[in-house]
Amino acid sequence: MKRRNFLAISLLLTSHFAAVSCAQAQLNNISDAINKSGRQRMLSQRMAKAYLQIGLEVDLERSKKILDLSLSTFDRQAVELRAYAPTPEIKSAMQEMEKTWGSYKELLVGKAANKHDAKAIMSISEELLRMNDSITSQLEKHAGTSNGQLVNLAGRQRMLSQRIAKYYQAAQWGVTPTDGNAKLEAARKEFIASMSILNASANNNTRINEELAMAQQQWLFFDNAIKQTDDNKGRNLAATNVATTSERLLEIMDKVTGLYQQISA
Known part of the structure; x- marks a missing residue:
């Protein structure tokens, strides 16, 4: 995989990709952060998902676009968040995270997707997740509001x-770690439990409830897709379905997160 011009690629993407991943030019408040x-x-x-799909040649062109735009978005938001950091502790955590990000980025670009690098990507993606989860929790604590908790929870659904x-x-490509299936199932259970919390929130307005209902529908399609792994032909179709339904679910939960952010601003 050749190194790409992220800006040029992102300008050519459809509104679907832009709606999910593009960030505003600056941070306006703690909820935005x-x-x-x-x-x-x-x-x-x-x-990591996009890299694996490229290796599997699943939903190939869209997976390449997702990886490109995700790389450029992460880079831009890291700069914004470090500049905004409201406490020295959060700024220090951001600086440490960026070191891990540099190592991750080197694996993701510059050469064709391969199983050796995929295994390293699986590992470092976990560390980068842990670091950004800690930063998000610190920001939520600094905000000190129940709506901030909802922004965090809905945002975590995107990640899940x-x-x-x-x-x-990773399982389809044979690069999953030994605890991969357990982690998938844990993420699945967390998603279901968090949807129950979001659906029950007294802060929900009509628009949020409508989007949550759409998310619940999409979850059923996604959950069904991850259970389909029969023969070779079936596996390829299921992997494609996982690729597409995970993006649709992400898009809806991104809207929900934005709506919670609006009511907490």
Whole structure:
């Protein structure tokens, strides 16, 4: 895989990709920071998922576009978040995270997708997720509001959609770690439990409830896709279904996160 011009590629993407991954030019408030930091968690998993799909030649052209745009979005948001960091502790955590990000990025670009690098990507994507999850939790704590918690929780659902797909595609390519199936199932259970919490929130308005209902429908399609692994032909079709349904679920949960951010601003 050749190194790409991220900006040129992103300008050619459809509105679907832009709606999910593009960030605003600057951070306006703490809710915006929580949203974008939560998006960094998601991107850590989405990039790994896209890399695996490229290796599998699943939904190939879209997977390449997803990887390119995710790389450029993560880079931009990391700069924004470090500049915004409201405490020295959060700024220090951001600086440490960026060191791991540099190592991750080197694996993701510059050469063709391969199983050796895929195994390293599986490992480092976990570390990058952990670091960004910690930063998001610190921002939520700094905000000190229940709505900030909802922005974080809904944002985490975006990440889980990609995490589940990442572990599924890793299994299809034979690069999943020994605890991969357990982590997939744990992410699946967490997603279901968190949807119950979001659906029950007294802060929901009509628009949020409508989007959550759409997310629940899409989850059923996604959950069904990750259970389909029969023969070779069936596996390829299932992997493609996981690729597409994980993106649709991500898109809806990104809208939900934005709606929670609006009511907490």
